[in-house]
Amino acid sequence: MAAATTEEGTAKKFWDKFSKESILTLYTPFVVSLASGNLKVDAFGHYVAQDVQFYKCFAQAYELAEDCADDDDAKVSIVGLRKRVLKELKHHDSFVQEWGLDLSKETTPNPATTKYTNFVLATASGKVEGVKGPGELATPFEKTKVAAYTLSAIAPSMRLNVFLGKELMDFNGDQHPYKKWIDKYSSEAYQAAMLLTEDVLDKLSVSLTGEELDTMQKLYHQALKLEMEFFLSLPVDQQTVLPLSKQHVSTEHRLTIFSDFDLTCTVVDSSAILAEIAIVTARKSDQSQPGSQNQPESQSQIARMSSADLRSTCELLEKEYTEEYERCIENMLTNQKAEEFDYEGLKTALEQLSEFERRANKKVIESNVLKGLNLDDIKRAGERLILHDGCMSFFQSITNNQHLNVIVHVLSYCWCADLIRSSFSSGGIPTMNVHANEFLYENSLSTGEIIKTIETPIDKLQAFTDILKNSVESDKTNLTIYIGDSVGDLLCLLEADIGIVIASSSSLQKIATHFGVSFVPLFSALIKKQKEHVEGSAFGWKGLSGLLYTVSSWAEVHSFIIGS
Incomplete structure (x- = not known):
């Protein structure tokens, strides 16, 4: 399945409806300090290490979502998304080399990270109000619902990263110490991955009832709020x-x-x-x-x-x-x-x-x-x-x-x-x-x-x-x-x-x-x-x-x- 060429759809409507959380995230001490270029390297290193926890969580959640999706095209797309996440993890060390960060010291997820990743994995396991657990999913349609719910919990994180990357581009001069990070999340490649995630989410949601779409919306909003809490929790010692x-x-x-x-x-x-x-x-x-x-x-x-x-x-x-x-x-x-x-x-x-x-x-x-x-x-x-x-x-x-x-x-x-x-x-x-x-x-x-x-x-x-x-x-x-x-x-x-x-x-x-x-x-x-x-x-x-x-x-x- 090719990446979506339009931003219209269920996921985009959710994003527009809950835009307040994206603004609140933009105005956090961490993001403002990062954009200014004077964020201390140790604080940035802590963030990057926590980001690893997110990637690991997404890889596991995509694997569960792939098993739930009953559409072959959706399965192929989810496999592609999981491979992209695993590739990101593999190249993570080279990505942070220029900052001289030692991520081995930052192996423990902070409480806000744990709160978000637990939420994503619980959703991917079918632990959503009104949805059966994975061992009790009797029909392919029930599994499809869980796949849609899982992507609802992941999609806002990706769009938020793109939003932050684009907002920070105006401050991203050649001498900016975190130029590589801003370039990554404002890149066409990352945006394409985001749009693909949303496209799969849109397709999985087509056959859902109004009540089930409401559940998707609640999950999307909750994920966005947890992301905001994550950025708020990041230590900024300045x-x-x-x-x-x-x-x-x-x-x-x-x-x-x-x-x-x-x-x-x-x-x-x-x-x-x-x-x-x-x-x-x-x-x-x-x-x-x-x-x-x-x-x-x-x-x-x-x-x-x-x-x-x-x-x-x-x-x-x-x-x-x-x-x-x-x-x-x-x-x-x-x-x-x-x-x-x-x-x-x-x-x-x-x-x-x-x-x-x-x-x-x-x-x-x-x-x-x-x-x-x-x-x-x-x-x-x-x-x-x-x-x-x-x-x-x-x-x-x-x-x-x-x-x-x-x-x-x-x-x-x-x-x-x-x-x-x-x-x-x-x-x-x-x-x-x-x-x-x-x-x-x-x-x-x-x-x-x-x-x-x-x-x-x-x-x-x-x-x-x-x-x-x-x-x-x-x-x-x-x-x-x-x-x-x-x-x-x-x-x-x-x-x-x-x-x-x-x-x-x-x-x-x-x-x-x-x-x-x-x-x-x-x-x-x-x-x-x-x-x-x-x-x-x-x-x-x-x-x-x-x-x-x-x-x-x-x-x-x-x-x-x-x-x-």
């Missing part, structure tokens, strides 16, 4: 740039984290959620004519427009906002592009945007579209808000860790802070520091008025500055992090010691670049800091440098600040 929280001893340092909310945390902008609540509320009101016995007493106390009028008004406000916002952004780009970081120029330009934001909010208030919303409905909507994957777990980990001296503040343009508080409260964080606008209520119904706290980029910066001013502890060093996604976050992102841009808008990229702001992937920045680090010194982070760090997911933020 200072590392991550996790950041480890660098900040609670008795000496304070870590202050600021985050935007709309689209930084949420999948949908909160203004759209509030508009929808208003329309649904109005529709219920339409069904109860004035004076009707069916009309709730509280609803009759606040007059409001019909649902049809409300929807058309909301659509008009949204259209006007979008058009004027885009014109405002274009006006900010009319001046000559800055040759170097121009913070004052950016701040002046954002003052124009701030005036627009105030006018837009005034229009919303005067339109009465926010009139008559029930506080309970708002809280229920907050509980159901969909946040980006990993966002809530990050804040849960931060707020629930008593060993970290970390304070978290959410700064948002959101019209209704109750919506934000409800969202975090539903995730077990009832005391989140939320700085946003507030609704005014009468008998739990919004009056349509807003207590204006944060409407603009300038307001956000003022809130950011005031919070820091009021929380300074003279005996502690304060490090600030701001996480955001839009133009309105730019000033805070730049003022913070570490500004992290997550899934940024195109307008943020345009405006920031126009005023000389530079962007660098966070992982690349960490590799550079690790590479240039002098043992015993601090890893420096400094605000107003004109440099912002980009990430693609909250998993990266989590790994960087807290650890995997």
Whole structure:
């Protein structure tokens, strides 16, 4: 059977679904130190020796899988995979010669290695919930299931190695001490072996039931988590740039984290959620004519427009906002592009945007579209808000860790802070520091008025500055992090010691670049800091440098600040 020419299939879908674990593995102290080139040889030697245990395990598991597969092509492919593993073992000594490693001293597998290899061999022996043991496999189909399950436990390890190899290629110069390792796992040959493994897995899974595919998925995910635990367990006897929280001893340092909310945390902008609540509320009101016995007493106390009028008004406000916002952004780009970081120029330009934001909010208030919303409905909507994957777990980990001296503040343009508080409260964080606008209520119904706290980029910066001013502890060093996604976050992102841009808008990229702001992937920045680090010194982070760090997911933020 030839290697697969496409990456589509069951195995690839599993990988995409559990991509968080691959990011968490990438951001481990071992991988970052290896990528930087300053990982100590003894630490690398321990890793390579543990890798031998993996190869031995895979060879044994492939042998068991070959016996279970009832398809001749699958058998041939599995035999080929086993031969490749045995060949890797045979050439392992020559592979490590250039590092002068003596693997005979590292013959004992560490606990994380044992945990993973035992899992693979147990799976290959049929010791999976709902699957009979090898001596009790009565039919070829039952054996085929075990073969599929076995490859589900091996495939993620191979793809993870390819992922790490490719991610580290950008740092793999000719003088890199571990160039040979990076070349191996980023090579076409290793990728072909990975794709062949996945291709066999896909073919073995074709006849499985939905329940059996669920079992495969669970095994795949478990294998990926065990791989992550393995990389986390690898000893790194040196200072590392991550996790950041480890660098900040609670008795000496304070870590202050600021985050935007709309689209930084949420999948949908909160203004759209509030508009929808208003329309649904109005529709219920339409069904109860004035004076009707069916009309709730509280609803009759606040007059409001019909649902049809409300929807058309909301659509008009949204259209006007979008058009004027885009014109405002274009006006900010009319001046000559800055040759170097121009913070004052950016701040002046954002003052124009701030005036627009105030006018837009005034229009919303005067339109009465926010009139008559029930506080309970708002809280229920907050509980159901969909946040980006990993966002809530990050804040849960931060707020629930008593060993970290970390304070978290959410700064948002959101019209209704109750919506934000409800969202975090539903995730077990009832005391989140939320700085946003507030609704005014009468008998739990919004009056349509807003207590204006944060409407603009300038307001956000003022809130950011005031919070820091009021929380300074003279005996502690304060490090600030701001996480955001839009133009309105730019000033805070730049003022913070570490500004992290997550899934940024195109307008943020345009405006920031126009005023000389530079962007660098966070992982690349960490590799550079690790590479240039002098043992015993601090890893420096400094605000107003004109440099912002980009990430693609909250998993990266989590790994960087807290650890995997």
